[in-house]
Amino acid sequence: MTSRAEAADMPYDGETKTPDRLRRRASRLLSGMTAQSDRLMNEGLAQVDARKWHYAVLASLQEHGPGSQATLSRRTGIYRSDMVGVLNELAERGFVERAPDPDDRRRNVITITAQGRRHLRRLDKVLDDLHDELLAPLTPAERDQFVQLLTRLLDHHTQQAPHLPIS
Template sequence: MIGDEAADGPDAGAPGAPGTPDRLRRRASRLLSQLTMRSDRLIAEGLARADARNWHYAVLASLQDLGPGSQAELSRRSGIFRSDMVGVLNELAERDLVERAPDPDDRRRNIITISPRGRRHLRLLDKVVDDLHDELLAPLSPVERDQLVQLLTRLLDHHTRTS
């Protein structure tokens, strides 16, 4: 409508925007989708200020928490397509955040390890992401934040097993 700023602004169609029908405000799928868009933007912009991307964080966290792995293993662990993983690893290797070494069991593939510099960078990114999550989840108490994470984890685990 002419003069309806909510219809044209960044929150147009958001569940809480003026004029949003209740039937949309009650749909978990719509709420999750709207929040995902805002969360992705917040995290991407915050990581960019730290000269990183979501994928960098995912790979470094995987290497730190689960240990070295092949490109295929890292792809499975992080949810990054195998076709994109080479580029991500190239970016991380150029910055000396990961190290590649031939797999002793199969010389055709490499084993990727987080470097000491990568560990330091990951600690910085952890702080950035923690601060961004505080911003994203600001209206929730610490108990509510834990409950939300538990519920989302349960949903994701269920749909990961059944798909």
């Protein structure tokens, strides 16, 4: 409250904030960590000729069964404009099948193939290992808590602001 500012060579002009707010800002930590995570996953998946989206689509297919491209788009959070390309790649490799839906001729029904299921198992293993590396510094309990905190945060934000088609 007292007038002790105006000292021109003192950089901290009355700020009592935590010194390294830059490093502590959750938003900054998040984007830093995501950058790291993306790098890790992309590199790892590239070694088995896959991408994150491949996994998302295959996993969604296996867990919720076949669906139209739009459905998959909603389930995975991939825009339907980008879904086209992803499915092309997956179909090229024989991991999914794209067949016209007889009940609704606008739609394609996407089905995972046996090969796709094998590939998915492989990806799951790869991702497990990568996540082990990603979360290496945390104990199992901490990992659970981390995931739980993230889940709660994400749920909160995707529910009241459905900006993303995720989930």
